[in-house]
Amino acid sequence: MGKVTGFMEFERVEEGYKPVPERVKHYKEFVIGLDDAQAKVQGARCMDCGTPFCNSGCPVNNIIPDFNDLVYRQDWANAFAVLDSTNNFPEFTGRICPAPCEAACTLNVNDDAVGIKSLEHAIIDRAWELGLVKPRPSKIRTGKKVAVVGSGPAGMAAAQQLARAGHDVTLFEKNDRVGGLLRYGIPDFKMEKSHIDRRVDQMKAEGVVFRTGVMVGELPKDSRVTNWAKETVTPAQLQQDFDAVLLTGGAEQSRDLPVPGRDLDGIHFAMEFLPQQNKVNAGDKVKGQLRADGKHVIVIGGGDTGSDCVGTSNRHGAASVVQFELMPQPPDEENRPLTWPYWPYKLRTSSSHEEGCEREFAIATKEFLGEKGKVTGLKTVRVEWKDGKMSEMANSEQVLKADLVLLAMGFVSPVASILEGFGIDKDARGNARATTDFTGGYATNVPKVFAAGDMRRGQSLVVWAIREGRQAARSVDEFLMGFSDLPR
Template sequence: MGKVTGFMEFERLEEGYEPVEKRLKNYKEFVIGLKADDTKVQAARCMDCGTPFCNNGCPVNNIIPDFNDLVFQGDWKNAITVLHSTNNFPEFTGRICPAPCEAACTLNVNDDAVGIKSIEHAIIDRAWDEGWVVPQLPKVRTGKKIAIVGSGPAGLAAAQQLARAGHDVTLFEKNDRPGGLLRYGIPDFKMEKSHIDRRVKQMEAEGVVFRTNTLVGEMPKGSKVTNWAKDTVTPESLKAEFDAVLLTGGAEQSRDLPVPGRDLAGVHFAMEFLPMQNRINHGGKIKDQIRADGKHVIVIGGGDTGSDCVGTSNRHGAVSVTQFEVMPRPPEEENRPMTWPYWPLKLRTSSSHEEGCVREFAVSTKEFVGDKGKVTGLKTVNVEFKDGKLVEIPGSEKEYKADLVLLAMGFVSPVATILEAFGVSKDARGNAKATTDLDGGYKTNVDKVFAAGDIRRGQSLVVWAIREGRQAARAVDEFLMGATTLPR
């Protein structure tokens, strides 16, 4: 514990933002990280409590009090060593993780939590600047070959862990570049893709082979996810060529809204809209890009994906942006004695909301209306909870003008037919059926085929994907070698 009375002496210090008028002119990151001295002061607030709930609040179980103390002592190099011991990609989580560790911080019981996410952000950025992030080559090669399907955070984490264990790892990705939804879902203004690119270079130096533009199996007919793959590989060939196969393809099937008028032009899934801008930001050419310029935009869905649609629409130059959430407006502050150390229900305002957005709660969309085949508006009704169910409030019907409607209501299951192609059993939600037990964890019903990340657990956070990728890597290593030294 760096400073015994630090939590009583120092206030929480938030990271800064560039002004709205400046950041809306581009797609660059705009968060201003803490300076070294401010980071040290923030780390001094850590109480080093007897039971650090932040460790369990963090899905990858970051050893938070330890790296906080090292930062306070000025030992940044050992701080990144501690951080990397549990988290392969702190530059991802330090930018886009919602920080459940901070909700679990003991100081959060009756004060502002330690700025753990900002400290993590500062540690990894300094580590890259100082050249401390280097390839970690295995001492022994095992000769075992592993195929990983899907290069999102789960696939990347598993690939890096397995390569460092000495295995020959090939990572298959249907898109033209690795990263999954980190690449073609998260807007650049939240996380620039250079962070993915330099990790890919590190992993290539560690022996990971990336096969992009390669689809394993077939995309289902009528899929709303664009297939950019040029090559296809059959599951049978992977099982024949590799000693183990790990499926980490994510859960990309967007939740639809089957109401009258759904087929009108101008009604799109968020994941039709967001990837287009990301591709253009990196020199791609998109025919008939979905744009919000000069339009009244309605975003249906109050989560992070909806917020990303808000920020992108404002950068396009939308006339107005309105975001609907079907649930009631949450309280401004959580009831800490009732919720701590768990993730609380409270109103969360993102940087995109601050850039310009009207937020409507307890709203259900009844119908899309249009003219000449194009959406011009929608009809809504307010809803409330009664007897545990959402019911419509009579007389609350309303009409909104809309030239573009973006559906951002989450994801329901894996989008591709990959599970059927491999013959993998599904759970009740359509995800790959595989347990996380220590004995045989992440293994599916198909011999030597494993599954991890959103394809197994359903839509979740980047930090959960990294956790599952690391744990699945351990399971695969143990399956192949009979024992493993990889951390769980």
């Protein structure tokens, strides 16, 4: 496991960032990855801990100690082979995954965890540079046709696995480019879209057919879900034309904030704001683009999507950016003996926060204020939490100026009309009802229709989407062929 005494000799090596004044002038990635020497030191810190909790902490069950050791030995080819065996797209997870594997690292009990995410990032970047990432088309053809609906990480992972099993796979995407929320939800400064494009080229060489601009079913007329479809296909058509259908769309219904003044102009969901900038970055023209130039911006929601709105607003040249979080401010450090190896509760400061942002915790919006139909401010109140219940603090109301309000409070469910079009049963949260059992996993109540990713589990992480896509692919393969050699 790397160097036996490495964890006692070496400190954690962090990836670097380009300076704030430089990076806020563009939308390109600004993380400075580890060089070979730094990666070797990071790999050396992996302990011979006996039970590597990092493996189970990682949703795709990356074989982390093995590739850590191989990086320490500078064997990049075999490090990539190990990483590639469990994760179809390490360049995605190595950039935007929050790294639950590091929270589970045994060294994290009383020291800084091994920088697993930075090593994953280093391995896949070296693999591309060395030409190790190549198409792997199947040598056999099964003659079975599979439709995958939704080209986010779950859909891409499933489509690639099914194509490698020899099936004829068609991947449907309602928007004009492949990638789902990776394409239009993640800002380019966190992950440039060339990474998606390279994988699309690989998958095409493996036999996957991509059909973009195709909406399966219909969106409600009042839906604010991003949709640039030019063509519609009915669920019945897919069920007729394909031997199996796998639904891997995202949980795209944004959580709303129904308080007085919500209908004022200038109040938008994050997923109205972020996709437009990504389209502009791709060279498209967006009429009436939502922009934060010179505006006082308030972002409601303290998670990653809210952070993405902060970073984008700063790049637009916002006059000020304030981010709201309903919950109280977490501690700077978690109680490690109490929480390890689970995801810790602690204050997280993103690179976007460091670029300029005021953060308000334990604050709730009571009303949106406006003049002539446009938002001008928010009436807020401080809240306190006791025994899991929230109450407003007396005499704590205040009014904050706002020209643009972005709602980034998470997502509640997939688009209901899509599931209804197929006649799929939903769970209590509005997701497609499907189990993850070893036999018949990811199958819905509708014959030959499966569901995975956010469509099944609700809003989640990119690494969970890849896991579910891979597992669902195995279930579909087993359904079509009676057995499957694909890994779970």
